[in-house]
Amino acid sequence: MSRQRKVALVGNPNAGKSALFNALTGARQKIANYPGVTVERKSGRMVLPTGEPVEMTDLPGAYALDPTSPDEEVTSKVIRGQFVGEAEPDALVVVLDASNLEQHLVFAQEVIALGKPTVVALNMVDLAERDGLVLDPTILEEELGVRVVPTVAVRRRGLAELAEALAQAETRHPGPGQTALGLTERRVAAHAMAEGAILSESKRHRLHARLDRLLLHPWVGPLILFALLFVVFQAVFAWATPFADALEAAVGWLTGVVLEIVPPSLARDLLTDGILAGVGSVVVFLPQIIILFAFILAMEASGYMARAAFLMDRMMAGVGLSGRSFIPLLSSFACAIPGIMATRSIADPRDRLTTILIAPLMTCSARLPVYAVIIAAFIPQRTVGLGIGLQGLVLFGLYVIGIVGAMLAALVLRRSLTKGAASGFIMELPKYQLPRLRDLAIGLWQRAWIFLRRAGTIIFTVTVVLWILLNFPRAEPGQDQVDASIAGHLANGLAVVVRPIGFNRDIALSLIPAMAAREVAVSSLATSYAVSNDDENAQAMALTDRLKASWSLPTALAFLAWFVFAPQCMSTIAVTRRETNGWKWPAFMLAYLFGLAYIFAGITYWSAVALGL
Numbered sequence: 001m002s003r004q005r006k007v008a009l010v011g012n013p014n015a016g017k018s019a020l021f022n023a024l025t026g027a028r029q030k031i032a033n034y035p036g037v038t039v040e041r042k043s044g045r046m047v048l049p050t051g052e053p054v055e056m057t058d059l060p061g062a063y064a065l066d067p068t069s070p071d072e073e074v075t076s077k078v079i080r081g082q083f084v085g086e087a088e089p090d091a092l093v094v095v096l097d098a099s100n101l102e103q104h105l106v107f108a109q110e111v112i113a114l115g116k117p118t119v120v121a122l123n124m125v126d127l128a129e130r131d132g133l134v135l136d137p138t139i140l141e142e143e144l145g146v147r148v149v150p151t152v153a154v155r156r157r158g159l160a161e162l163a164e165a166l167a168q169a170e171t172r173h174p175g176p177g178q179t180a181l182g183l184t185e186r187r188v189a190a191h192a193m194a195e196g197a198i199l200s201e202s203k204r205h206r207l208h209a210r211l212d213r214l215l216l217h218p219w220v221g222p223l224i225l226f227a228l229l230f231v232v233f234q235a236v237f238a239w240a241t242p243f244a245d246a247l248e249a250a251v252g253w254l255t256g257v258v259l260e261i262v263p264p265s266l267a268r269d270l271l272t273d274g275i276l277a278g279v280g281s282v283v284v285f286l287p288q289i290i291i292l293f294a295f296i297l298a299m300e301a302s303g304y305m306a307r308a309a310f311l312m313d314r315m316m317a318g319v320g321l322s323g324r325s326f327i328p329l330l331s332s333f334a335c336a337i338p339g340i341m342a343t344r345s346i347a348d349p350r351d352r353l354t355t356i357l358i359a360p361l362m363t364c365s366a367r368l369p370v371y372a373v374i375i376a377a378f379i380p381q382r383t384v385g386l387g388i389g390l391q392g393l394v395l396f397g398l399y400v401i402g403i404v405g406a407m408l409a410a411l412v413l414r415r416s417l418t419k420g421a422a423s424g425f426i427m428e429l430p431k432y433q434l435p436r437l438r439d440l441a442i443g444l445w446q447r448a449w450i451f452l453r454r455a456g457t458i459i460f461t462v463t464v465v466l467w468i469l470l471n472f473p474r475a476e477p478g479q480d481q482v483d484a485s486i487a488g489h490l491a492n493g494l495a496v497v498v499r500p501i502g503f504n505r506d507i508a509l510s511l512i513p514a515m516a517a518r519e520v521a522v523s524s525l526a527t528s529y530a531v532s533n534d535d536e537n538a539q540a541m542a543l544t545d546r547l548k549a550s551w552s553l554p555t556a557l558a559f560l561a562w563f564v565f566a567p568q569c570m571s572t573i574a575v576t577r578r579e580t581n582g583w584k585w586p587a588f589m590l591a592y593l594f595g596l597a598y599i600f601a602g603i604t605y606w607s608a609v610a611l612g613l
C-alpha cells in the first residue's frame with residue numbers, strides 16, 4: 001500500500017490559507033485579519049472527490065522561498081521536503097488574495113516553477129467583487145499553466161471545485177517550459193498577468209482609502225486608538241459587573257448548600273474552602289475575560305489591529321524595535337506563550353530576542369482576575385467626571401504601565417544586551433471587513449474554554465495542594481490554622497523577604513503557588529482566608545470584603561504593582577527556554593522581572609504610605 005499523499009497550502013501572509021485549511025479539513029486553526037498569524041505548520045485530513053484521503057498541511061505565510069524569518073523557513077523547508085521528519089508534499093495549493101492579485105502572483109510564480117502538481121485557489125473573490133474587481137480566472141490559468149479555482153474560504157465557496165482540481169492535478173504532469181524566473185522578472189510578469197486578468201475595476205475602495213487617511217493620521221490615529229482602548233477597559237468593568245456579581249452570588253449560594261447538607265468534616269472543608277472559595281474566586285472573572293476578548297477579536301477581524309500596528313511602528317522604532325514586534329506583543333495580551341511563539345516571524349535575531357524578553361510585560365489575561373479582585377476591593381465604584389468609571393481607569397492604567405515598562409525595557413536592552421539597529425517594517429495592510437458574528441462567537445468560545453480549562457486543571461490542582469498544605473499539621477486549640485500549617489511556615493519565611501515592600505503573610509503565601517498560574521494568587525488568598533476562618537457566616541463572605549478588612553490600601557497597590565512586572569508563570573519561562581535554546585535568557589528574564597517587580601512594589605508601597613493613603 002502506498003503512503004497517504006500530502007498536499008501543502010502555500011501563499012503570502014493573510015491570503016486565507018488557514019481559513020481554507022479549516023474549511024477543507026474541519027480544523028479550527030486560528031485565523032485573523034493580519035499577516036503572520038500562522039507560525040507553525042499544522043496538518044489535517046481531507047478526502048478528495050475520488051475518495052482518496054490526503055494529508056493537508058497549513059503553512060505560515062511567506063513572500064519568497066528564500067526565507068528571511070524563522071516562520072518563512074518552516075514554509076520553505078516543508079515545500080522542498082527538507083523539513084526533518086516530514087515527507088515532501090506531493091502537491092501544492094497556492095492561495096492567492098484576489099483583491100491583491102499583483103502582489104500575490106509574485107510568490108505564486110516561484111512556487112509553481114517548482115514543477116509540483118499545483119492548483120491555485122483564487123481566494124477572497126468576494127472582497128474583490130466588493131471592491132468592484134471583475135476577474136477572469138481562465139486568463140490566469142493560461143499564464144500560470146495550472147488550474148485556477150475562485151474560492152471564498154470563509155463562506156466555503158469553491159471548495160468542491162478546488163478538491164476536484166486537486167484530484168486531477170495529482171495525476172497530471174506539471175506544465176512544460178516552466179523555468180524559474182528572477183524576482184524582477186516575476187514582478188513584471190505579475191503586473192502584466194494581473195492587468196490581463198482584471199477585466200474591470202471600480203472606485204469603490206475610495207471609502208476605505210478615506211478611512212485609512214483618518215485612522216492612520218499621524219496624530220488623529222493614535223488618539224482614536226487610545227480612546228478605543230480606553231473604552232475597552234471601561235467596558236470590561238462596567239458591563240461585566242452584573243454578570244460577575246451573579247456568578248459570585250451563585251458560588252456563595254453553592255457554598256451555603258454544601259454547608260447545609262454535608263456534615264462538618266475535612267472533606268466538607270476541602271469542598272468549601274479549597275474548591276468553591278479557591279477555584280470559584282477565579283471563575284467569577286469569566287465575564288471580564290469574555291468582554292476583553294470580544295473587543296480584541298473584533299479589532300483583529302475588522303482589519304483595525306493591523307492599522308494599530310502601523311501606528312505603533314514609530315513608537316516601537318523609537319525604542320529600537322520594529323513594527324514586526326507588534327503582533328507578538330499584541331498576542332501576549334492573551335497570553336505570553338503564543339506571543340513568544342509568534343516572534344518567529346521576526347527576522348532579526350536580536351529583535352526577536354528583545355521581543356521575547358519584554359513579552360511577559362504585556363498584561364496577559366491571567367492577570368485580569370488578580371487586578372479585578374484588588375480593584376473591586378480597594379478602588380471605589382464611582383465616576384471621575386464625564387461618566388468615566390474610576391475602576392476601569394485604574395485597570396487601563398495598569399495595562400499602560402505594563403506597556404510603558406516593556407518599551408523602557410526594550411530601550412535599555414537594545415542599548416546593551418541585544419544591541420543592534422532597528423530593522424524596517426514591511427507589513428501590508430489587510431482590507432477592512434465587518435467582523436462575522438459566527439467567527440467572533442467561535443473565538444470567544446475558545447477563549448472562555450481555555451480559561452475554564454485552566455480553572456479546572458492547573459488552578460484546581462494547585463489550590464487543592466495548597467489547601468492540604470494549609471490544613472496540616474492541625475492547629476492546637478486557640479492557634480490559627482494557617483500559622484500551624486506547613487504552608488504557613490513556608491509563608492512566614494518568605495514574608496521576611498517581602499515585608500519591606502508592604503506584603504503581609506497572606507500575600508507571601510500566595511506568591512509561590514501563583515508561579516503555576518497567576519490566577520492562583522486569587523484562589524490561594526481565598527483559600528487561606530477560608531481556612532483560617534472557622535465561622536460559617538464568614539465563609540460565605542466575598543473575597544473582596546475579606547481583603548478590605550485585612551489589607552491596607554498601600555499594600556493593595558503594592559500588590560498590583562508587583563503583578564504588573566512579576567514573571568509569575570512557569571510556562572512562559574519554559575517556552576522562552578525552548579525558543580532561545582537554553583537557560584541563559586529565561587534565567588535573565590526571571591531575574592530582571594522579579595527585580596523590577598520588587599522595586600516597583602516597594603516604590604508604590606512607600607509612596608502610598610508617605611502620601612498617607
Ligand SMILES: Nc1nc2c(ncn2[C@@H]2O[C@H](COP(=O)(O)OP(=O)(O)OP(=O)(O)O)[C@@H](O)[C@H]2O)c(=O)[nH]1
Nearest residue numbers: 014015016017018019032036037038061124152153
Ligand atoms: N471575505 C473573505 N475573507 C476571508 C477569506 N478567506 C480568508 N478571509 C479572512 O482573511 C483573514 C486572513 O485569513 P487567514 O486564514 O488567517 O490567512 P493566512 O493566509 O492563514 O494568514 P497567515 O497565517 O498570516 O499567513 C481572516 O480574517 C479571514 O477571516 C475569503 O475568501 N473572503
Ligand SMILES: [Mg+2]
Nearest residue numbers: 017018037038
Ligand atoms: Mg494562517
